Amino acid sequence: MFGIYLKRELSRRKKAALVIALGLALGIALVITVNSVSAGMQQAQDKVLKSLYGLGTDMTVTKARAAPTGNSSGRPKFDFDAKADSGKSQSSDRVTTQGGQSLKSSLVTRVAAQKGVASAVGALSLNVTKVDGSFTQGKAKSSTSGSGQQGGPGGGQNGGTGTPQVQGGGASFDVNSYSVAGVDVTRQDLGPLATSKITTGTTFTSAQSDAKVAVLATAYAKENKYTVGKTFKISGTPYKIIGIAAPDSGESTTDVYLPLKQAQTLGDAKNKVTTIYVKATDSKQIDTVKAAVQKNISGTTVTTSADLADTVSGSLSTASNLATSVGTWLSIAVLVAAFLVAALLTSSAVSRRVREFGTLKALGWPSRRVTRQVVGESMVNGLLGGALGIALGVGAAAVVTAISPKLTAQLGSTGGGGGTGGPGVGGPGRQAASAARNTVDIALSAPVSVTTIALAAGLAIAGGLIAGAMGGWRASRMRPADALRSVA
Template sequence: MFVLTYLRRELRHRSRQAMLVATGLAVGVGLVLATTATAAAVDDAQTAVLHTLNGIGTDLTVTATPSADRRAGATGSGSADGSGSADGASSTGLSVAGGAVLDSSTVRAIAGLAHVAGVADSLVLSEITLPPTGSGGIPTSTRIDGIDVTRLGLGPAASATLRSGRPLSRADSRGDVAVIDTQYAAAHHLGVGSTITVAGTRFAVVGIVSQPTATGAASIYLPLAAAQRLPAGQHSKPLAGKVSTIYVSASTAADVGAVETELAALLPSATLSSSRDLAEAVNGSLASATTLMHDLGTWLTVGVLLATVAAASLFTLASVTRRTRELGTLKAIGWTSWRVITQIMAESGTVGLAGAALGVAVGYAGIGLVNAVAPTLTATVGTGTGAHNLAVHLNAHTEPSTLAAAALIAIAAALIAGTLAAWRTTRLRPAHALAEVE
């Protein structure tokens, strides 16, 4: 009881000193919270932009590398323009994106690798539709993705949002059904229940999806087996049992490098693309902000921590120095060094708690300010004529774990300062202390 009474007395007696230390700790905590919240907002914005890229949801993408003399041509007839195409339009046939394919047995081999958590395959096709003769129009290209309906969480359909109808499911693995993009549906006046024709094969539209504005989005999604049954255009071999892209998910983020190494050994001639490659496809002010926040966040956090500990230590040591006679008197009347140390640590811990609470309030104020004044960032996805500009709004936020960590930082800084001051008191001799003038 005496310790608590003495603690209250000392904190009240030195309230200005205590508030100064608590304010310093609060500023440090507030800066850490505001910085980490802003960094989290930038990361979320980058994730949202990356989500528009084909292949998101996977750690690595494997595609076949075409040989030097291989060309993705097209022959045959049929229309991919659906019921809304112009009369007289004709199709040059299908071609495989990239002009090269992999055998589906490759998927099973990849699934057996040690650090692989999931695998999905797809067959990406393209059909060129010629305008009616004499119309003066230009040919149009329709991208068709045959997707693995047993693993819809991976691959090109993962970022699509269902707008009407239903998505493809396991039951559609052998069916002639399709899901189409909203823009494609609007351009050709299609809806759920309509019929489209791809390379002479009719498909019933069972769903319509919207996709983020980016490169690589398909107009038509078919079950993989249905896509593999389509005519192969100029390819001499049929597409049955063939895939063009394999999406691979690692067991953990730390295993991505190991999976990349395993894939390179298993498929030395294939082309591997990782999440890092996707990130490099994004540029603009968002990319600059991401780099800046990562660098600034790291160094600012370290600098704030060092400055906070240093300032708290100096103030606490100065306080202990001014209390030399008082502490010497306590030791002279029987207080042990351990009891004096406990008293100083208790005072420091209390100041640390006050600084943590005030720092959380400062941090939330800083986060609100960031959300109020942060400019809208831009991101450019893709290159050339396929590039798309996206506006990205920052939403700084913090998690309970971050709040707890920031509060612990303030308390730890105060305790470190108290430890240094307490260590000094252990060297204090009562006779010398009593001779000091406070």
């Protein structure tokens, strides 16, 4: 009886049921869309942190660079000799450590021994500034005058020579900067190379801890037309290219990867590192581990992924803030409005059914049965609205994913590293990103999770219950006499 009557009443009031369902559907669709976009923002930020911070890295330990003392400015200095041979090419490499003051390699062991630390790996960040070009020697020439009068000193009666002048000559030099990261070849799962994948060739082996081999970033190799098997030089030392690495997301902040010992030799930093990458045993205890490291190893700066996330700016950060604040509140407002509209429409529909409910009560229907009938109709409307809302929300999320709008994320220095990349990347950075920022382009997606679908279903049921409760309460208060007055 309940089902038959429910079906008949819904069929009679298709338009009213559709209006209520559409109102709920719009609110639920907006909630799904905002939740999916927010999830996509979170995934994008995770990609940024993984590409710039280090896959599996929970924190880094660095030391702020000390201010230059005395006459030392810390700026590159190049010395060239003026060769007698005009046009002969000259070249010089200036290798400097980046990312903060150097730390003793023994600190890696001390950090690894701290409670809550699963593993720790040291890395050395270098910047190589290469200057090459040539001097062109000028030629001395004397000017002559055609005057018939006696010339000056050294001149004759029919002409003379002036003061010799140097003509031509000069210098033409090209400056190129690139970043180098020294990698602990025994632990490549943690550190600068952990966020990249070898696309051509191979990565380092444990036996190559001090070998003259290198892995290049894809962009740097393409720019300089380097391929696997070729050799290039740094400060006169030849290195064989054994692999080309592409970052998992974004752009690599390092151009050249070398075994750690080779990087230490190049940078005149024996048994030194600039960054210690740390993985915690429990991701929920990162703050505790950070405090322990700072307490037991003084003078260091510990930066967690949460600290680094605070420095992410750009359109990704702006869009994320909008999705979190404006989008969330807008979803709540629209959803509340949809619930109120559904409740008011249901209550209004009940008011127009005075004769019907009064007659049913006169026939012996108790108030609870009338209430159950109204709630049942509202629940069907709510479920219909939920289905439509889920379809609309999933469709909107699919459109966002298909369009894949590009967002940029800029990672600023947190102050501990002193390099262009900040402490999160240990300092190596593309020179184009100069003073303080690394920029990564991320394609936004809007994944719809099972949790989001479950939330939408729950909202649909809640909307139906709220509307049914209000309408049912009003229907339960009707008396058979109301129906008789309506007939009269």
